[in-house]
Every structure is written in C-alpha cells, then in structure tokens.
Amino acid sequence: MIRRAVLLLLLLLLPAGRAAAQDAPLVVALSQTAVEVTTGFTGASLMVFGSTETPIGPGGDEILVVARGPTRPVVVRRKVPALGILWVNGPSARFAGVPGFYFIAGTRPAWQLLPEEERQRNSLGLDSLPLTSTGARSPAFRAALLGLESSSGMWVEDTTAIEIAGSRLFHARLPLPAAVPTGDYRVEVLLVRSRRIVARQELAFRVDRVGTADRIATVAEDQPFIYGLACIIFAALAGWLGSILFRRG
Amino acid sequence: MQVYLPIAEMSVDALLLVGIGFGVGWLSGLFGVGGGFLLTPLLILIGIPAPVAVASGANQTLGASVSGLIAQWRRSNVDAKMGGVLLVGGVLGSLAGVQLFALLRRIGQVDLAVSLFYVVVLGTVGALMVMESLRAIRRRRSAVKRKLHDHFWMHGLPLKMRFRKSRLYISVIPPFVVGFAIGVLSAVMGVGGGFMLVPAMIYLLGMPTSVVIGTSLFQVVFVAANVTLLQAVQLGTVDILLTMLLLLGGVAGAQFGAAMGTRLRGEETRALLGLLVLSVALSLLWGLLRTPDNLFSSGPAL
Numbered sequence: 001m002i003r004r005a006v007l008l009l010l011l012l013l014l015p016a017g018r019a020a021a022q023d024a025p026l027v028v029a030l031s032q033t034a035v036e037v038t039t040g041f042t043g044a045s046l047m048v049f050g051s052t053e054t055p056i057g058p059g060g061d062e063i064l065v066v067a068r069g070p071t072r073p074v075v076v077r078r079k080v081p082a083l084g085i086l087w088v089n090g091p092s093a094r095f096a097g098v099p100g101f102y103f104i105a106g107t108r109p110a111w112q113l114l115p116e117e118e119r120q121r122n123s124l125g126l127d128s129l130p131l132t133s134t135g136a137r138s139p140a141f142r143a144a145l146l147g148l149e150s151s152s153g154m155w156v157e158d159t160t161a162i163e164i165a166g167s168r169l170f171h172a173r174l175p176l177p178a179a180v181p182t183g184d185y186r187v188e189v190l191l192v193r194s195r196r197i198v199a200r201q202e203l204a205f206r207v208d209r210v211g212t213a214d215r216i217a218t219v220a221e222d223q224p225f226i227y228g229l230a231c232i233i234f235a236a237l238a239g240w241l242g243s244i245l246f247r248r249g
Numbered sequence: 250m251q252v253y254l255p256i257a258e259m260s261v262d263a264l265l266l267v268g269i270g271f272g273v274g275w276l277s278g279l280f281g282v283g284g285g286f287l288l289t290p291l292l293i294l295i296g297i298p299a300p301v302a303v304a305s306g307a308n309q310t311l312g313a314s315v316s317g318l319i320a321q322w323r324r325s326n327v328d329a330k331m332g333g334v335l336l337v338g339g340v341l342g343s344l345a346g347v348q349l350f351a352l353l354r355r356i357g358q359v360d361l362a363v364s365l366f367y368v369v370v371l372g373t374v375g376a377l378m379v380m381e382s383l384r385a386i387r388r389r390r391s392a393v394k395r396k397l398h399d400h401f402w403m404h405g406l407p408l409k410m411r412f413r414k415s416r417l418y419i420s421v422i423p424p425f426v427v428g429f430a431i432g433v434l435s436a437v438m439g440v441g442g443g444f445m446l447v448p449a450m451i452y453l454l455g456m457p458t459s460v461v462i463g464t465s466l467f468q469v470v471f472v473a474a475n476v477t478l479l480q481a482v483q484l485g486t487v488d489i490l491l492t493m494l495l496l497l498g499g500v501a502g503a504q505f506g507a508a509m510g511t512r513l514r515g516e517e518t519r520a521l522l523g524l525l526v527l528s529v530a531l532s533l534l535w536g537l538l539r540t541p542d543n544l545f546s547s548g549p550a551l
Contacts, residue, residue, distance in 0.1 A: 039490065041253040042260050073550035077357050079541050086537050088361050094550050144545030178253065178260035213255040213490075220256055220485055228481030231489050232474045235312030238493060242500025243316030 025053040025061075026191040026199040035176060036210040043178040046205065048187055049171035056164050062107045063162055064114075064190040065172045066124060069101030069154075069207075070183030076133075076141045076148075093133040093141035100181035101154050102129065105161035105172045113192045122190075122197070126150070126157045153177040182207045256488035257301045263494055265295065270309070270498025277313060277499075278506025279513070280522040282447070285310040285440030285473075286371060288495065289363070290529060299359050301488050303350070304480035306439030308492040311473035313499050314441055314466050321463030328414035328460045332467035334421050335428035335446075339472040342432020347479040350437055354484070357548070364533050366438050371530035374445055378523030381448075385516045415456045415464075424454055428468065436476050441469035444526060 028050030035044045052061045073096050080090030106113060110124040119128045131142055149155040154177065162172045174187070184206055191199040209217055220227045252263040269291050277284030285306050292302035321327055353362045406420035427449045431442035446465040450456045456464070481487040513521075 037253060039253050039255070040251065042251045074547050075357065075550045076545055076547045079544045079546070086361075087539075087541055089357050089546070092357060141545070144543075145547055148543075148545065148547050178251070179258060181258075209255065213253055216489060217255040220481065220487070220489075224482040224485055225478070227489075228478035228487065231308050231477050231481060231487050231492065232311060234489060235308050235477070235492055235496060236315045236470075236474075238496040239312040239315030239500060240319065242496070242503075243319055246501065246504040 024199070026189065026201055027051050028189045028201040028203060030187060030203045030205055033205045035180075035205060035207045037180075037182060037207060037213060038209075038211050039213045041178060041213070043180070044176045046174040046176065047171055048174055048189065048203070049169070050189060050201070051168045051170070052191060053168075055167040056107060056170060057167065058108075060193075062113050062192040063170050064104065064106040064110055064124060064188075064192060065162065065174075066122075066188045066190070067101065067103040067174055068099045068186050068188075069181055070185070071097040071099050072181070074098040074145065075135075076145050078136070078141070078144070091136040091138075093135040093137075095131050095133045095142075095145060098131065098145070098149075099129070099155075100183070101176070101185065102126070102149075103156045103158070103174055105156075105158045107162050107164065107170070113195065114197070115195055118195075118197065124190075126155055152179065154180070176207070180207055182209055252490065252494070254297075254301075254488050254491050256305075256486065257297055257491060259296070261295070261297070261491075266491065266494040267498035269295075270495035271502035272498075273495075274313060274499030274502025275506040276502075276525070278503035279509055280506075280518060280525075282441075282443040282522070284313065284499070285442075286367070286438070286444055286526065287529060289439040290367060290533060292491075293360075293363070297491070298486075299363050300350075300354060300480075300484060300486040301491070303363065303437070303439030304477070304484065304486040305488045305491045305495070307435065307441070307473045307476040307480065308487050308489070309495045309499065310439075310441040311470055311477060312492065312496045313503060314443070314469045314473065316500065316503070318463070318466040318470050321466055324463070325414075326460050326463035327467050328412055328456070328464045329467065330410075331412045331415050331417075331424060331454075331456070331460075332464045334410070334424045335431075335464070335468040336471050338425040338428025338430075339432035339435070339468055340475050342429035342434075343436045343472055343476045343479060344432075345429075346433040346436025347476065347483055349433065350480075351483060353437075361537070363438060364537050366434065368530050368534045368537065370434060370438070370445065371526050372534070374448065375523050375525075375527030375530055378448065378519055379527065382516045382520035382523060386520070389516065412456075414460050415454075417454070417456065419454065427453060428472075431468070432472055432475075435472050436479070439476075441473050443469050444522070 031047035048065050054061050073094060075092050075094050077089040077092040079087045082088045104125060110119055119125055123130050126146055162170055164170050187203040189201045190197050250263045251260045253260045273284040273288045288309060289302050289306040293299050353359045406422045408421045409418060410421050411418050431446050435442045443465050446468060447461055450461045477487055
C-alpha cells in the first residue's frame with residue numbers, strides 16, 4: 001500500500017510525466033539511475049515503473065520490461081575425461097557480446113505477446129538472445145551458458161515480476177545480484193497491443209564501484225606496479241604489527 | 250558480515266575469511282610453515298576464482314612469514330648468504346612460474362594445473378614426511394646415531410662456496426636449483442614453499458636444523474613479495490582486501506599455534522604435518538577424479 005502511494009507520488013512529481021501522460025501512450029521512470037558498489041555491496045534492487053494510456057490487461061495494453069547490462073566475450077568450456085580418469089577442460093566455445101546482465105519481465109510471457117520473428121529481432125527472452133559463437137559448434141554450449149548465467153542470477157526471465165495497480169500503473173522489480181558487472185545498463189519498456197509493439201521507452205542506469213572498492217580496483221588497473229608494491233608493504237606491515245601486538249599479550 | 254572484494258568482484262562473508270585465516274595461521278604457527286598450501290585450496294573451495302586465490306595467497310604468505318622472519322633474525326638463525334643464493338633462484342623461478350601461469354590461463358587449464366600441482370607436490374612431500382618421521386620415531390627407540398649429513402654426487406659439483414652459518418662448503422648449484430623450483434611452484438600454487446623448502450634444506454643441502462626455519466622464511470618472504478608484484482602487474486589478480494582479512498585472522502592464529510607447537514615433539518609434529526599435507530592432496534585428487542556436477546564452466550574470454 002505504502003509502496004504504491006510512493007510510486008504514485010513519484011510519478012506525479014516527474015516533471016515531464018504529467019504533461020506527457022495525456023498524449024503519450026506510455027510513460028516510464030526508474031527508481032534510481034546509479035547503483036553504487038561499495039565494499040559492503042550485496043546486490044541491489046531497482047524499480048521500473050510507469051503508466052499507460054489505456055487499461056493494462058488481456059485484450060488491452062501489455063507491458064514488457066527488458067534490461068541489458070554491458071556485454072563481454074565469454075568462453076564456455078566442457079570437461080572431458082582424460083586418460084580415462086581425470087576430468088579436464090576440453091572443447092570450448094567463445095561467445096562474443098554476451099550481456100553480463102539480462103532481465104525480462106512482462107504482464108505475460110514474451111512468447112505469448114509477440115510473434116516469433118518480432119521477438120527474435122528485438123532479442124526478447126533468453127531463447128532469443130543473439131549469441132554467436134566460435135569454436136565448438138554443439139548447441140549444448142549455448143544451453144550451458146544459459147544455465148550458468150541463470151543459476152548465478154545474472155540472466156532472469158521472470159513472468160511474474162510486473163505488478164499492476166489501478167489498471168494503468170505498473171511496476172517491475174529489477175534484482176541485481178552482488179556479482180553484477182559494472183558499466184552502463186539499458187532498460188527498455190515496450191507497450192504491446194494486439195501482437196504489435198506500439199510504443200517503446202528507453203531508460204538507462206549505471207553500476208559503478210565507489211569508495212574504497214573503486215579506489216582499489218582503479219589503482220590495480222591503472223598502476224599495477226604501484227598497487228603490487230602497496231600490497232607487499234601492507235601485508236608486511238600487517239605481519240609486523242601482529243608480531244608486536246601479540247608479543248606483549 | 251558480507252564484504253565485496255574489488256578484484257575478485259564478488260561478495261564474501263568477511264568473518265568466514267578471518268576464520269579461515271585464523272585456522273590456517275594456527276596450523277602454520279604449530280608447524281612452522283607459511284600455510285599457503287592449505288589457504289589457496291580453501292579459498293578456491295569457497296568460490297574465489299583460482300587466479301585470485303593463488304595471487305592473494307602468495308600475498309598473505311608474505312605477511313604471515315614476516316613476523317616469523319623478524320623473530321628468527323633476532324635470534325640470528327638466518328643464513329643470509331644461503332638465503333641470497335636460494336633467493337636468486339627463487340626470483341628467476343617465480344618469473345618463469347608467472348609466465349607459465351599466464352599461459353595456463355589463456356588456454357583455460359588453470360584450475361586443472363593448480364589442482365594437479367597440489368596433488369603431485371603435496372602427495373609426494375606429505376608421503377615423504379610421514380615416512381621419514383615414522384622412521385625417526387622408530388630410530389629414537391633403537392637410538393642409532395646418524396651422521397651430520399651424507400656425502401653423495403651433489404657434493405662434487407663446481408662453484409663451491411662457504412656458508413658459514415650453515416657450516417657448509419658446497420656448490421651454489423643445488424641451492425640455486427632448489428630456489429628456482431620453489432619459485433616456480435610458488436607462482437603456480439600461491440604458496441611460499443616452506444613445507445617443501447624445509448625438507449629440501451635438511452635432506453638435500455644438509456643444513457643444520459637451527460638455521461633452516463629462519464633461512465626458509467627469508468626466502469619465502471622475498472619470493473612471495475616477487476610473486477605478488479608479478480601477479481599484480483601481469484595478471485591483476487591480487488585482492489588486497491582479501492589478503493588483509495586473511496592476515497587479520499592469520500596473525501592471531503599463528504601466535505596460538507606457535508605456543509602450542511612448543512609442547513609437541515619434533516618427530517610427532519612432522520608426522521602430523523605430513524598427514525595434513527597428504528589429506529589436502531587426497532581431497533584435491535578426489536576433486537579431479539569424481540564426475541563433476543556440471544560438465545560446463547564459463548569464464549571471461551582472454
């Protein structure tokens with residue numbers, strides 16, 4: 001109840017939101033545009049919310065929310081028995097441009113809302129992700145990547161995450177796990193009417209390391225030599241301090 | 250209490266890390282070794298990526314060994330000359346080891362290589378230690394006197410040098426080779442190498458036990474420092490936060506362990522350490538032999 005009230009309030013306070021609500025079929029906003037990864041970071045949860053012109057529901061407007069994180073190349077390896085007993089990494093497939101985070105939620109599953117080719121074109125749904133690979137050709141590698149990313153919570157296909165309030169107001173919770181990659185994220189909200197995408201809104205947020213965690217990672221990346229020296233000195237000092245502290249005790 | 254490790258890019262329970270540090274520190278104080286051989290596998294077990302575990306393990310070993318070295322240095326139990334020769338080998342060895350590690354990482358066999366190194370090295374060292382200490386315990390009963398050290402082919406090598414503290418006049422080649430080998434292992438396994446260096450010094454080089462611990466700590470501190478620097482520069486895998494949390498527990502644990510260690514007899518301690526080393530090797534071997542839960546694994550493409 002309180003959450004809904006806050007959402008409503010936020011929506012009303014949006015400068016463009018109120019004026020646009022009259023003519024635009026879809027108005028959306030994000031609860032925060034920056035996620036800060038500190039040394040105490042254990043994951044975060046963002047709220048995507050908005051409203052539609054006509055009531056949401058079967059036969060009327062349908063909503064799809066898609067979030068994509070920064071992409072990177074990933075190698076998937078398969079273990080094979082070597083010498084009959086040892087399990088070693090064998091064939092591998094290299095996937096280019098794998099999203100480090102992917103989230104999709106809708107008022108109904110995407111495959112119910114849109115025709116197949118439309119889903120493929122907009123890569124809506126885990127099975128529609130454009131994953132091209134080099135190396136081993138077996139489709140098992142793609143399935144394995146899907147399984148690994150899903151079990152780590154990095155790829156989420158959630159059909160129940162969108163909640164509707166007062167038939168025109170919707171909100172979806174976007175769960176970011178602790179190991180979420182840093183970088184720029186895109187959130188797309190699609191308005192679907194009679195199996196066609198009639199409107200889309202794009203939002204963006206950034207995941208950034210801040211404070212100590214950021215300083216450590218930045219120094220380690222930009223000045224690895226100084227960072228290495230610092231690690232040596234800090235470790236030596238800790239050992240030396242320990243020996244002094246405990247000799248007294 | 251969860252803490253986000255900036256280099257490992259993951260969130261881990263800080264108390265768990267301090268606890269692991271304490272446990273390993275306790276054992277290392279008890280047995281007079283760095284404990285890296287226990288630490289790195291444990292870190293990998295709780296889900297720290299192998300490259301980060303190895304690099305941060307070396308960094309932790311450095312910190313854990315410093316206090317021991319200071320104590321030994323005060324009692325002048327360090328043969329700096331012998332340590333220097335070992336160190337030259339060790340630095341070159343760790344340079345080679347880090348190159349080997351980078352190559353393994355590129356071809357995706359780091360986890361296998363680290364496990365295999367552990368199984369072979371720990372299995373051999375553990376078995377030798379258990380056998381040797383059992384023989385020593387039996388010999389104590391029959392009380393046969395042993396020579397200071399045996400002379401064999403090694404003592405005919407050129408480039409002889411006098412090591413006054415160790416009361417030795419031997420070729421520099423054996424200590425150099427020993428140092429080099431430990432350096433390679435140190436870079437690949439993330440260990441200081443004390444558990445291999447100590448027996449090598451006693452049985453291969455014939456050094457008196459009084460200077461062995463101090464001199465091995467001397468070598469371990471500097472080789473671990475070198476490995477830390479090389480891993481940080483070349484692979485960027487040293488996580489200082491992880492290191493400091495481990496040291497926090499480790500430094501305290503080592504003191505308790507050392508206090509308890511003085512109440513154990515030498516042979517019994519060595520037999521226990523040998524059993525511990527063997528059991529780590531066996532559990533890692535089991536990890537390689539059993540059918541994995543998931544045949545597939547993914548990692549960043551390099």
